[in-house]
Amino acid sequence: MIEHTETDFSFARRMDETDKLKSFRDEFLFPVHTNGKPSLYFCGNSLGLQPRSTRAALVQELDDWARFGVEGHFHAKNPWMPYHEYLTAAMARIAGAKETEVVVMNSLSVNLHLMMVSFYRPSQSRYKILIEHDAFPSDRYAVASQIRYHGYDPADACIELKARPGEVCIRQEDIDAIIDERGHEIALVMIGNTNYYTGQFFNMGHITSISHAKGCFVGFDCAHGAGNVPLELHHSGVDFAVWCTYKYLNGGPGSVGACFVHERHAGSKNIPRFEGWWGHNKETRFGMRDDFDPIYGVEAWQLSNPPILSLAAIKAAVEVMDRAGIYTLREKSIKLTAFLEKLIGGIGDERISIITPANPEERGAQLSIRVENADKSLFNALGENGVIADWREPDVIRIAAVPLYNSFMDVYEFVQILKSLLQNE
Numbered sequence: 001m002i003e004h005t006e007t008d009f010s011f012a013r014r015m016d017e018t019d020k021l022k023s024f025r026d027e028f029l030f031p032v033h034t035n036g037k038p039s040l041y042f043c044g045n046s047l048g049l050q051p052r053s054t055r056a057a058l059v060q061e062l063d064d065w066a067r068f069g070v071e072g073h074f075h076a077k078n079p080w081m082p083y084h085e086y087l088t089a090a091m092a093r094i095a096g097a098k099e100t101e102v103v104v105m106n107s108l109s110v111n112l113h114l115m116m117v118s119f120y121r122p123s124q125s126r127y128k129i130l131i132e133h134d135a136f137p138s139d140r141y142a143v144a145s146q147i148r149y150h151g152y153d154p155a156d157a158c159i160e161l162k163a164r165p166g167e168v169c170i171r172q173e174d175i176d177a178i179i180d181e182r183g184h185e186i187a188l189v190m191i192g193n194t195n196y197y198t199g200q201f202f203n204m205g206h207i208t209s210i211s212h213a214k215g216c217f218v219g220f221d222c223a224h225g226a227g228n229v230p231l232e233l234h235h236s237g238v239d240f241a242v243w244c245t246y247k248y249l250n251g252g253p254g255s256v257g258a259c260f261v262h263e264r265h266a267g268s269k270n271i272p273r274f275e276g277w278w279g280h281n282k283e284t285r286f287g288m289r290d291d292f293d294p295i296y297g298v299e300a301w302q303l304s305n306p307p308i309l310s311l312a313a314i315k316a317a318v319e320v321m322d323r324a325g326i327y328t329l330r331e332k333s334i335k336l337t338a339f340l341e342k343l344i345g346g347i348g349d350e351r352i353s354i355i356t357p358a359n360p361e362e363r364g365a366q367l368s369i370r371v372e373n374a375d376k377s378l379f380n381a382l383g384e385n386g387v388i389a390d391w392r393e394p395d396v397i398r399i400a401a402v403p404l405y406n407s408f409m410d411v412y413e414f415v416q417i418l419k420s421l422l423q424n425e
């Protein structure tokens, strides 16, 4: 037993020493626990850590505002006028999109509504939305309210994807079957990718192609996928995607969200859309003309001039991630999460199970750990021992080992703490 533990310990040490991404950990600020040591931080799926470069990026814009006032729009070191464009190339690489397909704007739920204005166009014969039963609450509210807004009843118009009785994750074959049988009634397929609760990652390309074959529009909420798993949005063919930047993308609390619209809709004249001046042709935007002349691509969906301070923080953060590279991060992530999975299995306590899919292709960094008959006291005790994680009632602890700043030793230490707490119960 002791030998086994030592092996895991030395494995963790070796993996950290040979990790080509190891220097990135030092680019982030870890909350300090009351014991004076950095926390074991596993909440990057909820709020990513602050990159050290963020502060200077914000100070730059504050200084330029002080120095230039309104003229900062043109004379700031990073002129504010086109500021959102500075984020596009890195975000496009992270999301697997073309630059005309990605924009950082608004917040996630707002973008989801804007996208449904354009891609949920119900008719008498086709007015339903397919969504996961366990979708994030905001997504469910957004979908139900759009349905009601169009005069339909969510009880009838919302088709829910459910796991089978006794199971937690949704089977691909069940998704296939529902789209095959009911696709003709479905106006929009809208799925959370990765699922915030189970950590299940859905095959976007497959779901998109079978849904398109049935004539449905397809959108994904990638809040838990962006910066976690390479999304390949363009290649997947999905019509739209939305995500936030404060989770795996480390943009800061409440930071501006992001939106993808596939190139096939760029420049389309007959797409309904809510419009504002920031979506208007940049050359003539200040001409204040009556007729709206949309920018080619997803930028046409922009409404307002964006909050520069938030964009500055996101810019700093996505530059860090882009330097690491989403594919390199994913390679480490698969190993890091597999190590976490192995150590949890090694605790040998039958009260513990992992509800996240075991197949690495069907999950990102996060593991959702169910502890039977646990109450929140176990989670609180983890906190007292310097672990920052996330608790979901009634009995699930979500742990995201984030490859950009978590180490194999973090994972090792976390499991040692969990194990000793379970043994002392």
Ligand SMILES: *Cc1c(COP(=O)(O)O)cnc(C)c1O
Residues within 6 Å of the ligand: 107, 108, 109, 110, 136, 138, 139, 192, 196, 221, 223, 224, 244, 257
């Ligand atoms: C985090 C998250 C949200 C949050 O929405 P905001 O508009 O950014 O507050 C919505 N949906 C999902 C699936 C999420 O994970």
